[in-house]
Amino acid sequence: MREGPYYRKFRFHFLLYSIFLFLLLEILLRLPYFPSVQFRLEDKKLHCLVETSGNLFSIPWMRLCPNQNLDLFHPEKNIRYHVSTDIRGERLTSAVSIDDARSNAESTGRSSYKTDAPEIWILGDSVALGYLVSDQESLPWALQNELINDKKTEIVRNLGVDALGSFGIQERLEEVLKTSPPPKVAYWIYHISDFTDSYRELALQNSGTKKTLVRISYFLSKYSAIFNACKIVYEKYKPESGENLVIPSSGSVLGPDHPHRKAAISFFEFTKEKKIPLVLVFLPEPNEKYEPVVDSALVKEVRQIAIDSKIPVLDLQQSIYDYWKKNNQEIFLPKDGHPNPALYRFIASEIKKDIH
Numbered sequence: 222m223r224e225g226p227y228y229r230k231f232r233f234h235f236l237l238y239s240i241f242l243f244l245l246l247e248i249l250l251r252l253p254y255f256p257s258v259q260f261r262l263e264d265k266k267l268h269c270l271v272e273t274s275g276n277l278f279s280i281p282w283m284r285l286c287p288n289q290n291l292d293l294f295h296p297e298k299n300i301r302y303h304v305s306t307d308i309r310g311e312r313l314t315s316a317v318s319i320d321d322a323r324s325n326a327e328s329t330g331r332s333s334y335k336t337d338a339p340e341i342w343i344l345g346d347s348v349a350l351g352y353l354v355s356d357q358e359s360l361p362w363a364l365q366n367e368l369i370n371d372k373k374t375e376i377v378r379n380l381g382v383d384a385l386g387s388f389g390i391q392e393r394l395e396e397v398l399k400t401s402p403p404p405k406v407a408y409w410i411y412h413i414s415d416f417t418d419s420y421r422e423l424a425l426q427n428s429g430t431k432k433t434l435v436r437i438s439y440f441l442s443k444y445s446a447i448f449n450a451c452k453i454v455y456e457k458y459k460p461e462s463g464e465n466l467v468i469p470s471s472g473s474v475l476g477p478d479h480p481h482r483k484a485a486i487s488f489f490e491f492t493k494e495k496k497i498p499l500v501l502v503f504l505p506e507p508n509e510k511y512e513p514v515v516d517s518a519l520v521k522e523v524r525q526i527a528i529d530s531k532i533p534v535l536d537l538q539q540s541i542y543d544y545w546k547k548n549n550q551e552i553f554l555p556k557d558g559h560p561n562p563a564l565y566r567f568i569a570s571e572i573k574k575d576i577h
Contacts, residue, residue, distance in 0.1 A: 243447070250446035256296035261442065261449040263293055267304055268383070270439045273392055280425045281435050282392060284382055285310045285350075295353060298556045303355040312350060312379040314361040338374045339405035341576065342397075344390050346418070348504070349381030349410040351565070353554055358562035360410070363569035368576075375405060375576070386418025387484035388426075391491050398495060406498045408535070408572060413506050416474075416519055419481035475522045485523060489530040500575065501527045504568065505538045507558040511551070513542050537571050 250258045269286040272279050287310040294301045305313045343349050343361045351359025361379035368375050380393060390409065425431050441448040475482040492499040503520055505513035515538040527534050544567055545552050552564040560568070 247446050250450050255446075255450070256294070257453050258446050258449050260293065260295055261453070262446060263291065265443040267291055267293075267306070268439075268443075269310070270436065273396060278429065278432070280392070280422070281432060281439070282382075282389060283384060283439075284393075285312060298353065298554070300353050300554065300557075302353055302358075305356050312359065312361070312381070313356050314359075314365045314377045314379050338376045340401070341368075341375050341377045342380050342404045342407040343377065343410065344394070344407055345381050345410035346385045346390075346412055346414060347381070347383050348412045348559060350379065350383060351381070352383065352559050353557060354559075354562055354565065358565060360560075360565040360568055363562075363566045364572055367569050367573040371573070373576075378404075381410070384414075384418060386415045386422045387481070387488040388422045389418065391488045394491070394495070394497065403495060403497045406500060406576065407492070408500050408502050410502050410504065411520070411523060412504075413517070413519055416481050419479075419484045422484070423480045473522065474519045475526075481523075482526060485526050486530060489527065489532050492532075500533045500535050502568075502572070503534065503536045503538050504560070505541050507553045511553045511555070511558060513538075513545050513552065515539055515542050535572065535575050537568060540571060541567065 249255075251262070253259070267286060267289050269284050270281045271284050273282055285306050287306055287308050289304060289306040291304050292301070293304065307313060341364070343364070349360065351361070356362055359379065361377045361381075365377040368377065380397060382389070382393060385393065394407075425435065442452065489499070501524075503524060505515050506517055506520070508514050520538070524534055524536065541552065541564065550563065552561060552567075553559065554561050
C-alpha cells in the first residue's frame, strides 16, 4: 500500500520535532542546573580510547589524554580536584612534567632529575591514579616528594588508569616498554575492583560486539549530555552493592579457573619475563562505614597467588589500620571509599622505606 500525503507529512513533522527536542535537551542539560551531567562531560575530556593493536578487532582501552589541565567538581561527592597530564598521557608527579624536567633540569629547580635517573612505576587503577584528589595529593606525587626530601634521584611515574584490571595493566606495561626500559621497581597498588574488572576484560577479549559497544558508549558519553543523564538515572536506581567496598565472602573467592586468578598469574609471569621488578602492595579496604578492613577473603587469596608466583608483597594493611586507630581520623574519601590525601601520604612514606 502506498503512503498517503498525510502520512508522509506526519512522519516528516515527527522527525523534525524529534530532532528539535533532542537538540533542545542537549542544550538544556549542559546548563549549570545539571552539575552531574556537566561533571561527566568534563571528566571525559581526561579520558581517551586507544586501540593498542591498531585495528577494530583489538580491545579498546581507556587511557588518560595527553596535555590535559582540568579543574573538576564531583557534585554528588562535593569534591573539587585538579588533574594534569604530560605529553605521554601520564598524570604529573611534580610541578612540571618529567619530560620537561629532563630536558631542562635547571628550569625546574629540582636537580634530582637526570636523563639516566632510575624510575619507579606506580601501577594500578583509580587508587594508583589518585581518583578525586588533585595532582599534588596523589600517591605518586607524594612518593616523589618523599624521595626528593631524602635527596634521592629516582623519578616516579604515575601509570595508573581508571577501570583497569590485571590484564589491562599488563597491556599498559606493553605500551610503556616500547619507549622505556624496565624501572628500578614497579609497585602495583592492588584494588578490589580488579575482581570485577577481570570479568569485563575477559568478555571484551571474547566478544566483538562488546568491543563495538564500548566504542559507541565512549563516543556518546564524551559528546552527548542526554546519554550521560540517562546513565546517571540508571546508576542511581539500579540495585547494586556500595562502591569500592569489601566483597563479602565466607569461603574461597577465586576458584582454579576464575578469570581473576588467571589474569593475575598471567600478569606475574609477564613481569618476570620482561624483567620488571614488581612489588604487589595491599591496602585495607573500606567497609560500609568507610572503616578499614584487614585481610578480606579476596586479598588473602590474591596475596597467596603472588607468594606462589614468587612476587614480593608489601602488605600495608595492618600498618594503615594502626595509623587509623592511633590518629582517629578519616582515611577514605567520604561517600566514595578511595584513599584521601592523608592516607596517600602515609602510603608514600611506607613505600619509600621499601625502596633500596
